[in-house]
Amino acid sequence: MKDLVIILGAGESGVGAAILAKQKGFSCFVSDAGSIKPVHREELNALGIDWEEGKHDEVKILSASLVIKSPGIPEKNELVRKIRGKGIPVISEIEWAYRFTGDSKVIAITGSNGKTTTTALTYHICKQAGLDCALVGNIGYSFARQVAIDPKPWYVAEISSFQLDDIVQFRPHVAILTNITEDHLDRYDYQFRNYINSKFRIAMNQQASDYFIYCADDEVTVQYINEFNILSNPLPFSMRKELLQGAFIKDQEMNVVTADEKFQMSIYDFALKGKHNQYNTMAAGLAASVIGLRKDKIRDAIQSFEALEHRMEHVANVRGVEFINDSKATNVNSTWYALESMTRPVILILGGVDKGNDYSLLLDLVKEKVKAIVCMGTDNLKIHEAFGKDVAVMVNTGSAAEAVHSAFKLADKGDVVLLSPACASFDLFKNYEDRGKQFKDAVKAL
Known part of the structure; x- marks a missing residue:
């Protein structure tokens, strides 16, 4: 067997890296501080790849000759700092x-x-x-x-x-x-x-x-x-x-x-x-x-070519109101592009985990095209501060279903309800796909 390869994170990229390591004859170990999805656990078990979840075996990890790090783990993570401190090479799955x-x-x-x-x-x-x-x-x-x-x-x-x-x-x-x-x-x-x-x-x-x-x-x-x-x-x-x-x-x-x-x-x-x-x-x-x-x-x-799911995806027309799922808009610029392409009045669903957003970039387009903002997140203060003076109607909601119902009430025939959150989704949802799916389900239930 070749040297020990440690894989930090057991998502799609981590499990893929482990499969390749095993195939190429490396001894490998997968470690995830969170829980590993059952489908990934089964794959690792079937190939005889050792893994752990809910913890990191630091002694084992710090004996690695190479660490493949999930892109979701930041450099300031304490374990990553220890790995770097020992001079162990850290690379991405790519x-x-x-x-x-x-x-x-x-x-x-x-x-x-x-x-x-x-x-x-x-x-x-x-x-x-x-x-x-x-x-x-x-x-x-x-x-x-x-x-x-x-x-x-x-x-x-x-x-x-x-x-x-x-x-x-x-x-x-x-x-x-x-x-x-x-x-x-x-x-x-x-x-x-x-x-x-x-x-x-x-x-x-x-x-x-x-x-x-x-x-x-x-x-x-x-x-x-x-x-x-x-x-x-x-x-x-x-x-x-x-x-x-x-x-x-x-x-x-x-x-x-x-x-x-x-x-x-x-x-x-x-x-x-x-x-x-x-x-x-x-x-x-x-x-x-x-x-x-x-x-x-x-x-x-x-x-x-057909457009992608969760990217400016037409969901339905309900009593003359069009619903568009742009859940993949996880930053301000993506939302700017979405608004820029709108030709009808917009009820905008915004919010989620703020990544240091500068909402002022959206202000001119919001003034021109948005008649109401529906906030969907656990902390909407920055959104209210950014647009409160210029948008007459702003409401807070705590779920996709609540956001869709509020937006539909505020919309008139000919309007567009646009989910383009400008934020990450991890406060209320698993990921942007989950957010988009819940939005679509709520629209279909109207």
Whole structure:
């Protein structure tokens, strides 16, 4: 047997990392301070992988030769500090999986907003064009599980800043950075620069034969890009200017221009509507183009893509009131994009676990489009302070059902009830999916 690998956290990424470690002949041990889901326990038992829950065996953990840390565990965690103090290498599951990919190539997507949609669309284009690929990372299977169970020549991976914090060798052939806005500042000592540095790590190992796709209209990205030694081919996308290389929209036409390919497509043919989705579509279209997919296949896939659950998802029309589930909007900027795309009066459901949010970014759109705010969280004080002077009606609720009922009472025919919380969901829900599901169930029960 090889050296002892410790996996901290037994969620999807942790269990995937353990499966891969076991398959590659490592001795491994999974430790979770919380409880492990029964389905994951069964998987670990079936493979003969040792695990513990509700505690950490520090003596065993500190004897590891390598620790694979769940992205949910912060650096300031006391056990992590002890591990670092002993000089034991700590990596993310993304890094672990990458070390066993061989000649396979990765298209990796990160960003504060739009990364899930961009990842799903990129994967859809690749699949439709006949590429043998898998969807991994924060969406789909864990990267390590996929590498262990069903390796592919191509992986399309959604990657968070937390996962990028613990990479060493990870090198995507195509890296996409959708944008950078203030998010997760609680994990970065409330220093925006730390978070910016984290996002740019996606390109840190890229070489001259790789591609770095980024938004030329994103002020933060453009301000900082030259401070990083990026060796790969830069491919910007923009709505504001024509580009010699990259993607841009002019006269309602998307133009994708790379060294080997050039094609156009009307934005009216995009399956995804809204300005923010035009950015996501340009990024995905560029990625598909640089890896050599045929332009007619790219066009067809962009037209046939279906929107994701919990991301601007139409739920129902009830007596002339439309309900939209945007539960995946876990930060202020996501909610800004959602409001920006609204064309009718909005009853906005906001709230949850605040991650250091600056609600002033929403104020102009709220004044213009929102007639009432329904707060859904255990602490709504910051929301009341931010919007109380400008929104006549604000109510507090303590569940998805209560929020839906309150919003429906406040809505008139022709209005939209928009769940776009701008916050994490852990106060009242398991995660944003649980929040979105409870919202949809409550709407269907009206």
